[in-house]
Amino acid sequence: MQNISVNIRRLRQKQGLSLRELASQTGITPSMISQIENGKTSPSLATLKNICDKLETTIGQLIDDKASTSDQVLRLTERKTMHQKEQGIYIELLTTPDPYKQMEPLYFTLQPNACSGNEYRHYGQEFLVVLKGKLEILLNNNKYILNKGDSFYFNSSTPHKYRNLSKGNTELVWIVTPPSF
Amino acid sequence: MQNISVNIRRLRQKQGLSLRELASQTGITPSMISQIENGKTSPSLATLKNICDKLETTIGQLIDDKASTSDQVLRLTERKTMHQKEQGIYIELLTTPDPYKQMEPLYFTLQPNACSGNEYRHYGQEFLVVLKGKLEILLNNNKYILNKGDSFYFNSSTPHKYRNLSKGNTELVWIVTPPSF
DNA sequence: TTTTTTGTTAACAAATAGTTAACAGCTTGC
DNA sequence: GCAAGCTGTTAACTATTTGTTAACAAAAAA
Known part of the structure; x- marks a missing residue:
């Protein structure tokens, strides 16, 4: 404080x-x-x-007390996968849960035609970068098409929705702040 | 407010x-x-x-929830590269600068043998995930070897130093909060 | 009905946020 | 040498206002 x-x-x-x-x-x-x-x-x-x-x-x-977390490595093999109820969306946590973390890094794998359900909406900010494939994002009434290497920064309060446009998997690193998991 | x-x-x-x-x-x-x-x-x-x-x-x-940035896409081709004075380190900004951003996402490309100079030290927290190659990180007296897919979360206040261990390029997504650029 | 909730608001006391003004320590220049 | 600028700090004060007590009306529960 x-x-x-x-x-x-x-x-x-x-x-x-x-x-x-x-x-x-x-x-x-x-x-x-x-x-x-x-x-x-x-x-x-x-x-x-x-x-x-x-x-x-x-x-x-x-x-906001930048209280310190303990430094931690999370190996590829140790990632916990969260199965999204929507078909074909796999979300992996890139850290182990910790109340003092300020960011929540996630790895998304979207199978062909995967599409997020409802529009999500919370507080904070989000960032994502496309590592592979092609992603469509809708927020408000804007549509964005992101290809490999494109990144996107937005407010979580804007309702958002996304969809895999690629024929193969689309992969993303997605960071949310503050953490919601 | x-x-x-x-x-x-x-x-x-x-x-x-x-x-x-x-x-x-x-x-x-x-x-x-x-x-x-x-x-x-x-x-x-x-x-x-x-x-x-x-x-x-x-x-x-x-x-702060009204501390909103404008939603923005940054295309692969639009990335600004910051040339680090240390040899072989390329840092690309994954967003356009904006005082209201809470996170600073970076893309690191380390050429073979690239090595960070001094130990960096600031406030906040950092996260990185290795997309390609092999990275060595030193913080405090601990040494960590990270391979592709491994991720790392730590406090910026811990002095840290890193080095490319791979024979080819090593690539990372690195997020810093709060932004320092 | 009465009783116990709910949230609101005067009137007040206590605390403290923010001011003015004077302080000491360092540089720069004459 | 010693002014004339800076720098940041701090004592003393007051004026604001935070937070209290206590009484209020409205709704729900008894």
Whole structure:
């Protein structure tokens, strides 16, 4: 929780801003910022937001305890496969479950004609890169066709749906944040 | 920013908790929670954290969900390559830069004998999966050998160093959170 | 009906966020 | 030498406002 302090200082310095510069740009007192950066006081959400905007970050990234996971290897052979109820979709977890993880990496294998059922919708962001095959994604009313090597970054809150367009398998690395498994 | 209100109420009700129940479990007054849920006041970070813990969420998830990027495709041919000063390391960005992104996906191509220079060290977490070749990773005093299909999840704060062990190229998808580019 | 829930809201006290202003430590230049 | 800039820190204060107590109406349960 006191990451806030450390992170603000880190970001401010990374941008080469002095206390007084950041202060004048945010309308907050240099004194206040100093106190925040030293954990002597805790900013209100409004001021915090103010600072975040200037530092081009979000409150979440500043606060959410980046509590540490243990470093872990997961071998190809150890992957756990989740059988999706929709036909022909195999999802492998690329990590072992851990509440402190910030990302959930998945490996998708879509057999020919495989198609996700309902439109999914949650919070956070997602990224995927096509390693093999051809994928169609629908979100909102937009349709995207992705070939091998194409990648896609989007908000999980946008309803999304996907389909294998290739005659063979389509394979993807798909990362979700925050984890939902 | 007023998602907080809405989200807290949503989550509380989802768990079937009444105002007074949540209040007694968090040590906050029902009155206070009501005011928060109606946006009549803004909680301190401490109380907010308190509530989040009980609702099994994080401050970030409560606040930041409107930190949305625009959905974007990045084609294979559009990737920007960053030339690492160390010989034989090619890093391609798999997204276009955007301050609201929570993850930074990269594609690494390591030529034979390529080796990262200094030990890197920053904040956050990292994930990588080997798509081709053989990789050696050193973090702390541990050495890991990763083959095709193996994946690795670790804290960026642990100093890390890597090397291509294969006779050909080694290729990886590497995700860093929060973004550092 | 009465009783126990539900959530809302005045009125208040206590806490503290944020200010002003003065401080010491370092560079740069005259 | 010693000003005139910076840098960040901190004591003292006040003004805001967080969070409380307590009473409220509305609905559900007895």
